[in-house]
Amino acid sequence: MKIRLLATSDVHGVLSPYQYSDRKLAEQGLARLSGHIRRLRHENTLLIDNGDVLEGCPLNFYHAAYEKDTRHPMADALNYLKYDYYNLGNHDFNYGYDMQHRYMRDVQAKCLTGNICEHGQVVGADYTIHEFDRNHRIALIGVTTQHIPVWEHAEHIEHNTFENAFDFVKRTVQTIKETEQVNGIAVVYHGGFEKDLVSGKETEAQTGENLGYKMCAEIEGFDVMITGHQHRSLATTCCGKAVTQSAFNGKELAVVDWDLETGEITTGLLKANQEVDEDLMALFAKKEARTQQWLDQPLGVVKGGDLLIDDLFEARVHKHPLVSFLNQVQLSVSNAQLSANALFNDAKGFRHEITMRDLVSTYVYPNTLVVLKMTGSILRRYIEKCAEYFDIKNSELCVAHRFVWPKPQHYNYDMVEGVDYVLDIRKPEGQRIVSLTYQGKEVQDEDEFTMVVSNYRAGGGGDFSMVKECEVVKTIQNDMVSCMAEYLSAHPELEVNHKENIKIIYK
Ligand SMILES: [Mn+2]
Numbered sequence: 399m400k401i402r403l404l405a406t407s408d409v410h411g412v413l414s415p416y417q418y419s420d421r422k423l424a425e426q427g428l429a430r431l432s433g434h435i436r437r438l439r440h441e442n443t444l445l446i447d448n449g450d451v452l453e454g455c456p457l458n459f460y461h462a463a464y465e466k467d468t469r470h471p472m473a474d475a476l477n478y479l480k481y482d483y484y485n486l487g488n489h490d491f492n493y494g495y496d497m498q499h500r501y502m503r504d505v506q507a508k509c510l511t512g513n514i515c516e517h518g519q520v521v522g523a524d525y526t527i528h529e530f531d532r533n534h535r536i537a538l539i540g541v542t543t544q545h546i547p548v549w550e551h552a553e554h555i556e557h558n559t560f561e562n563a564f565d566f567v568k569r570t571v572q573t574i575k576e577t578e579q580v581n582g583i584a585v586v587y588h589g590g591f592e593k594d595l596v597s598g599k600e601t602e603a604q605t606g607e608n609l610g611y612k613m614c615a616e617i618e619g620f621d622v623m624i625t626g627h628q629h630r631s632l633a634t635t636c637c638g639k640a641v642t643q644s645a646f647n648g649k650e651l652a653v654v655d656w657d658l659e660t661g662e663i664t665t666g667l668l669k670a671n672q673e674v675d676e677d678l679m680a681l682f683a684k685k686e687a688r689t690q691q692w693l694d695q696p697l698g699v700v701k702g703g704d705l706l707i708d709d710l711f712e713a714r715v716h717k718h719p720l721v722s723f724l725n726q727v728q729l730s731v732s733n734a735q736l737s738a739n740a741l742f743n744d745a746k747g748f749r750h751e752i753t754m755r756d757l758v759s760t761y762v763y764p765n766t767l768v769v770l771k772m773t774g775s776i777l778r779r780y781i782e783k784c785a786e787y788f789d790i791k792n793s794e795l796c797v798a799h800r801f802v803w804p805k806p807q808h809y810n811y812d813m814v815e816g817v818d819y820v821l822d823i824r825k826p827e828g829q830r831i832v833s834l835t836y837q838g839k840e841v842q843d844e845d846e847f848t849m850v851v852s853n854y855r856a857g858g859g860g861d862f863s864m865v866k867e868c869e870v871v872k873t874i875q876n877d878m879v880s881c882m883a884e885y886l887s888a889h890p891e892l893e894v895n896h897k898e899n900i901k902i903i904y905k
Contacts, residue, residue, distance in 0.1 A: 399658045401444070402444075403584065404446070404652070404654075405445075405644060405652040408626050409450065411455040412646075414427050425649060428648045431668075438668075444483065446510075447483075448586055448625070448626040451489075453490070454646075457686060458471075459758055468685075471682040472501065473504035477504075482507055482528075485540040485541075485586050485587075486521065486542055488542065493554075493764070510586050511523075511541070512525060513562075525574055526539075537584070539584070539585045542563065543607055543608065549854055563589055563613075564616075571618075571619045583620040585622070586623075587610060590643060592609060593611035595634060595641070598611065598615070608627065621661070625641060625642065626643055630643045631644065632667075633666050651670075693753060696752070697754065697890070698891065699751050699892065701892055701893045704749050705894070706747040713745075714741055715795065717899070719896040720745070720748070721739055722897065723894045725737040726894065727882050729816070729850065731767065731876070731881050734849055736849040737816060738815070740809045740811050747760060752892070757879050763852075766873065767851070767853065770849050773847075775844070776867055777847060777849070782827070783864070810860035812851075816849075817841065818900075821900070821901070848871055853873070
């Protein structure tokens, strides 16, 4: 028997192929994958979503802010497309239990997630046996990165426990081998690869966030691994296992063709280039229209100009006034002395008139804020971590490779407001701060500051492990987009307190 697995991952709520930033048609969204799904589905096909669906686009944001007691559009979409199984991703915890539970109740597909428990009960299943006929059965193991507590609000996961993904898969494969008669085992992992799939060389800090390579290398007995979380495009093998990962925002569909008799497996990826499925669009058209209206609400104007970004690299090298604005908002709501912010991957900035569309396309995550008590010595390590973002190639300043590949991570380069500093990129990592002053005085190791950062960073996200040594002074539960919207309603004529406080030397 030949079976087929079709998988999406990291859809982040993107149903529509029209980009929210400029409303242009793009190769994205479940409405443009739908054609592939219909065409490729045969009687022995399983359609699987690998998580991160509830957060990440304005439709989701609008739903969470104003209509969270209604059915989630992603639940409707998964039901319409007749998904068989789904996994939970780390972002599916971002809006708390009510939304997650409602989604899980409304979606008809079966939850596979096995290494996360709530009140001691597994949220999905330890494993799932799918029987195609009496002689053809496969086992599905759903597993999610156990790193979620690093990023998530404590109250969103207070009833959860997370087992290490590798340990869970190893143990579960063993159980299946001992107790079940199956033709094969597929792992559905909301996580990615910590090492190069071919050479086995480390491609990131080995934190346990991604363990796909270790699983493929060290666990005998599974055949296929559908991965995600890193937003990469992969259809290949790793240590003899067939693996896939499909790009985010519904840009790709992963296809696994599997002959259960011969064990032969082929993998592929298809782009979201099909005709727009208007029936699917109609399912959420009303909510989408309200989202679009909300996005175009004018909130204020930039006094005397705009805050548009035309060169993202330059905007990071010479801290753009838009970053000063983000820090200004954080300082204003927190009363901290210092503030740190990154400029996210594709930030476009604000025209003269600022709308909600500008805010959500500039600050794309539902981050909230945390005020940390930080010593001068930790602040130094923090800024040294930021300085790792840069490198020099042919005497020119550039972005260090690991912030570009395998996943662009420009959101992990923070610019700190409230201190003045000079970074010399010619020096080795960890020794690049040439000077660091607060109100004109060199920062001493024992100095103490309050610094406001996102909850993502406060949890150590981006390998900022030093923040874990800081005491949390307070948390601010409003997300940054709401903070910016409130700031603009209080200051409809926006004046940015811009200061060129960061200097970067490279020649
Ligand atoms: Mn994701």
